[in-house]
Amino acid sequence: MRLGVLDVGSNTVHLLVVDAHPGARPLPAYSHKTELRLAELLEPDGRLGAPGTERLVETVAEALEIAEDKGVEDLLPFATSALRDAPNGEDVLARVRRETAVDLQVLSGAEEARLTFLAVRRWFGWSSGRLLVLDIGGGSLEVAAGIDEDPDAAVSLPLGAGRLTRTWLHGDPPDSDDVRLLRKHVRAEIARTVVDFSRLGRPDHVVATSKTFKQLARIAGAPGTSQGPYVERVLTRTALAEWLPRLAAMTTEERAALPGVSEGRASQLVAGAVVADAALDLLDLPELEICPWALREGIILRRLDWMAGHA
Numbered sequence: 001m002r003l004g005v006l007d008v009g010s011n012t013v014h015l016l017v018v019d020a021h022p023g024a025r026p027l028p029a030y031s032h033k034t035e036l037r038l039a040e041l042l043e044p045d046g047r048l049g050a051p052g053t054e055r056l057v058e059t060v061a062e063a064l065e066i067a068e069d070k071g072v073e074d075l076l077p078f079a080t081s082a083l084r085d086a087p088n089g090e091d092v093l094a095r096v097r098r099e100t101a102v103d104l105q106v107l108s109g110a111e112e113a114r115l116t117f118l119a120v121r122r123w124f125g126w127s128s129g130r131l132l133v134l135d136i137g138g139g140s141l142e143v144a145a146g147i148d149e150d151p152d153a154a155v156s157l158p159l160g161a162g163r164l165t166r167t168w169l170h171g172d173p174p175d176s177d178d179v180r181l182l183r184k185h186v187r188a189e190i191a192r193t194v195v196d197f198s199r200l201g202r203p204d205h206v207v208a209t210s211k212t213f214k215q216l217a218r219i220a221g222a223p224g225t226s227q228g229p230y231v232e233r234v235l236t237r238t239a240l241a242e243w244l245p246r247l248a249a250m251t252t253e254e255r256a257a258l259p260g261v262s263e264g265r266a267s268q269l270v271a272g273a274v275v276a277d278a279a280l281d282l283l284d285l286p287e288l289e290i291c292p293w294a295l296r297e298g299i300i301l302r303r304l305d306w307m308a309g310h311a
Contacts, residue, residue, distance in 0.1 A: 114144060
C-alpha cells in the first residue's frame with residue numbers, strides 16, 4: 001500500500017510517500033519539503049503567532065493535496081518540538097484540524113527518540129549490537145541507547161539547532177562570547193544525562209541521524225548524497241573539533257557555500273556543531289556513522305508492525 005508521513009518539524013514540513021507492506025523495506029516514492037522554519041516564527045514567549053499559524057495551515061493543506069494526488073491511502077501526520085513546546089500548541093493544532101481535517105499527532109521527546117532508534121536498528125540490523133543513537137533537530141536533541149528495538153534509555157533535551165541559534169547566537173558571524181556561553185550551556189545540559197547512558201556500557205555502534213549531522217559529516221569529507229544511501233558516512237570527533245571554530249568564524253553565506261550545506265540550514269550550523277561536539281566529547285565517542293533512516297521511517301515501521309499484528 002502507499003503510505004504518507006507528514007512531518008511538521010521545527011525547520012521543515014516534509015511529506016514522505018512510500019510504497020510499503022509488512023515484512024518489506026519501505027520504498028520511497030515521492031518527497032516534498034517546505035522550509036517553514038517554525039522555530040524562527042515563534043514569538044519571544046514561545047507561542048506561534050497568527051502569521052506563523054496561517055503559514056502552517058497553508059503548508060499542511062498543500063501537503064495533503066499532494067498526498068492525495070500521489071495516491072496515498074494512509075497519511076500519518078505528526079509534529080515535534082516546535083508545537084510540543086508552544087504554549088498555544090493545542091489551539092494551533094485545533095485550527096489545523098478544523099481547516100484541513102489533518103489531525104497532527106504531537107510526539108513527546110521520548111517518543112521521537114524511540115522511533116528514531118527503531119529506524120536505525122532496522123537499517124543496521126542486529127549485528128550492530130548495542131546501539132547509541134543521536135539526533136539533532138531544529139528544537140531538540142534526542143539520545144537513545146539499547147540492545148533491542150526499543151531502547152533501554154531515551155532522552156530529549158531542548159538543544160535543537162534552530163532553538164539555540166534563535167536564543168543564543170546573534171550577529172553574522174556570531175560573537176565569540178555568545179558561542180562560548182552557548183558551549184557552556186549545552187555541555188551542562190548534556191552532562192546531566194551522561195550517567196543514563198554510561199551505566200549501559202560502551203556501545204558497539206554509534207549512529208547519528210538528522211540534517212545537522214549529515215551536513216557536518218559532509219563538510220568533514222564524507223561522501224555526498226549522489227553516491228547513494230548505502231555508502232558509509234562517518235564523522236569523527238577530531239574532525240568536528242577542527243571544524244567548529246572555522247564554522248563559528250564564517251558568515252552564513254560562507255557556510256552555505258560549503259559542500260552539502262543548504263542555504264536554509266547554514267545559519268543553524270554553528271549551534272548544531274556545538275551540540276554535536278559536546279555530545280561526542282561528553283559521551284566519549286571517537287566517531288559515529290550517519291544513518292539515512294530516522295524519525296519518519298520509524299513512524300512508518302511502527303505502523304507496518306501494527307498492521308502485521310492486526311492482519
